[in-house]
Amino acid sequence: MQHLANLTDVRGRAGESAIEVDRLSHVYAGPDGGVPALVDISMSVGKGRFVVIVGPSGCGKTSLLMMMAGLRRQTEGTLLCHGRPILDPDPERVGVIFQEASLFPWLSTLDNIEFPLSLRGTPREERRGRSQAMLSLVGLEGFGHRYPHELSGGMKQRVSIARGLVQDPPVLLMDEPFAALDEQTRMTMGHELLRIWSTTRKTVVFITHSLTEAVYLGDEVLVMSARPGRLIDHIEVTLPRPRTYEMMATDVFGRLRDRIWQQIRKTA
Amino acid sequence: MRRPEPATVRWLILATLLVLWEVVPLTGLLPELLLPPLSKTLAVLWTDRTIYGAALLVTLYEVVAAMLIACGLGILAGALVGGLAVLRNLLLPVFSSLYAVPIVILYPVFTAWFGIGSSSKIIFAGVYGFFPVMLSTAAGIRTIDPQFLLAARSMGATLPQQITRVIIPASVPTVFAGLRLGGALTIIGVVVSEMLTASAGIGYLVTLNRTILDSPRVFAAILAILLLSVGYHMLARAIESRMVVWQSVARRPSAATRREREATVPVPAAA
Numbered sequence: 391m392q393h394l395a396n397l398t399d400v401r402g403r404a405g406e407s408a409i410e411v412d413r414l415s416h417v418y419a420g421p422d423g424g425v426p427a428l429v430d431i432s433m434s435v436g437k438g439r440f441v442v443i444v445g446p447s448g449c450g451k452t453s454l455l456m457m458m459a460g461l462r463r464q465t466e467g468t469l470l471c472h473g474r475p476i477l478d479p480d481p482e483r484v485g486v487i488f489q490e491a492s493l494f495p496w497l498s499t500l501d502n503i504e505f506p507l508s509l510r511g512t513p514r515e516e517r518r519g520r521s522q523a524m525l526s527l528v529g530l531e532g533f534g535h536r537y538p539h540e541l542s543g544g545m546k547q548r549v550s551i552a553r554g555l556v557q558d559p560p561v562l563l564m565d566e567p568f569a570a571l572d573e574q575t576r577m578t579m580g581h582e583l584l585r586i587w588s589t590t591r592k593t594v595v596f597i598t599h600s601l602t603e604a605v606y607l608g609d610e611v612l613v614m615s616a617r618p619g620r621l622i623d624h625i626e627v628t629l630p631r632p633r634t635y636e637m638m639a640t641d642v643f644g645r646l647r648d649r650i651w652q653q654i655r656k657t658a
Numbered sequence: 659m660r661r662p663e664p665a666t667v668r669w670l671i672l673a674t675l676l677v678l679w680e681v682v683p684l685t686g687l688l689p690e691l692l693l694p695p696l697s698k699t700l701a702v703l704w705t706d707r708t709i710y711g712a713a714l715l716v717t718l719y720e721v722v723a724a725m726l727i728a729c730g731l732g733i734l735a736g737a738l739v740g741g742l743a744v745l746r747n748l749l750l751p752v753f754s755s756l757y758a759v760p761i762v763i764l765y766p767v768f769t770a771w772f773g774i775g776s777s778s779k780i781i782f783a784g785v786y787g788f789f790p791v792m793l794s795t796a797a798g799i800r801t802i803d804p805q806f807l808l809a810a811r812s813m814g815a816t817l818p819q820q821i822t823r824v825i826i827p828a829s830v831p832t833v834f835a836g837l838r839l840g841g842a843l844t845i846i847g848v849v850v851s852e853m854l855t856a857s858a859g860i861g862y863l864v865t866l867n868r869t870i871l872d873s874p875r876v877f878a879a880i881l882a883i884l885l886l887s888v889g890y891h892m893l894a895r896a897i898e899s900r901m902v903v904w905q906s907v908a909r910r911p912s913a914a915t916r917r918e919r920e921a922t923v924p925v926p927a928a929a
Binding site: 459460461479480481482486488490492494496505506508509510553 | 803805806808809810811812813814815816819823824827828830
């Protein structure tokens with residue numbers, strides 16, 4: 391039961407945690423009563439940590455993230471972000487990046503990045519300044535006046551990351567952001583994300599079903615079981631930072647990836 | 659040999675038709691009563707220009723007023739039906755089946771209620787154009803990608819902001835398609851009602867001159883209506899292409915995927 395000990399260990403550092411999930415369960419209303427989706431999830435995400443959640447399709451990992459984002463309400467348990475409960479979306483605490491870049495096709499790249507600021511009536515000049523800064527952070531200078539349909543899939547996700555960061559929230563939630571990209575673009579984007587993360591020092595909760603991505607990106611990997619989703623393993627990724635592509639070929643990398651796979655396979 | 663441009667071919671076809679219009683009646687293949695030569699039609703149109711001009715103004719006024727009704731009410735009703743599930747389930751099947759009813763059968767009733775002046779035409783054509791506008795507005799709102807709304811909510815958009823900043827701009831292209839069709843139907847509605855019972859307007863001129871077998875004047879009126887519709891179509895296209903720049907290109911996802919490879923995505927500095 392080493393992983394349970396780990397869980398308690400991580401939960402123990404409550405003082406420095408960005409996100410705190412306590413005995414969270416969720417039941418979907420179905421035609422024949424409730425369908426349990428998430429069962430007794432407790433976890434803690436330390437400030438500035440990069441935490442990856444992996445699990446088989448339909449295990450409820452996206453639901454969990456939506457609850458952290460305040461976009462969906464759990465049936466039981468509590469969710470805290472920096473000590474305060476999460477009840478509604480709060481873009482100043484939490485930025486969300488979705489699998490589909492979900493950029494608005496009628497807005498230019500800069501207008502898309504500024505969208506959250508314009509909702510709060512931030513003055514135009516300040517908006518432009520911040521969106522330009524975000525655009526260079528994600529490496530897309532010069533693409534500010536393009537429209538989403540003029541961008542490639544990888545570029546769209548960069549814009550979407552810029553939009554998630556524009557209000558400078560301390561926490562970034564990412565729901566399989568690179569799943570729709572081809573493998574080469576995906577590798578580049580993972581590396582890019584680590585670069586951005588290392589300059590901004592955000593707390594990141596990242597959902598994926600790619601084992602390689604999980605080990606390559608994360609400080610810790612949480613493994614979820616098939617539906618109804620529970621946490622079945624907690625893995626500290628012992629690889630040093632900054633991560634390099636060469637690490638993927640190492641034994642440590644292989645063993646970590648294999649451990650995740652064994653856990654998932656057991657429940658599938 | 660290079661294949662000629664489609665536009666060139668289209669103009670050639672039009673020119674051929676105009677030449678045939680002039681030549682065929684002159685050769686005697688068709689009696690002038692059935693098809694008066696183009697030159698004669700144009701001559702009549704020129705000599706009677708004040709009559710045709712006045713009639714066209716009446717028709718234009720009725721068309722514009724009917725379009726305002728069709729678009730205004732159509733967008734309003736479409737937004738309600740598309741946005742509220744209760745109304746949608748209740749009304750959408752009714753409206754969809756009403757769309758198939760030849761509304762022209764109601765026109766005699768409309769003249770009884772509103773007289774034979776402009777108001778009966780405006781109301782009839784307004785109703786005629788209402789359905790496509792309403793149905794496409796409802797469809798436009800219903801088919802919005804839910805991901806857009808989820809993203810907007812995650813960024814803290816309130817319900818009014820979701821409506822003005824996401825739902826309205828996202829449904830513009832579909833609504834416009836409905837407006838173009840609805841507008842065309844109001845023109846048809848106005849002209850048909852003028853042909854049936856009226857004392858003014860271009861449709862009235864068609865009926866009037868047909869009963870006295872004055873073919874050149876009938877064709878002159880037809881030509882005027884043709885110009886009106888073509889003018890409307892060009893105007894609608896121009897507005898549409900200006901309003902929804904993103905739509906035409908966004909519908910071709912393959913182009914973006916192809917660029918994926920070619921795009922010079924900046925190499926990460928940390929690599």
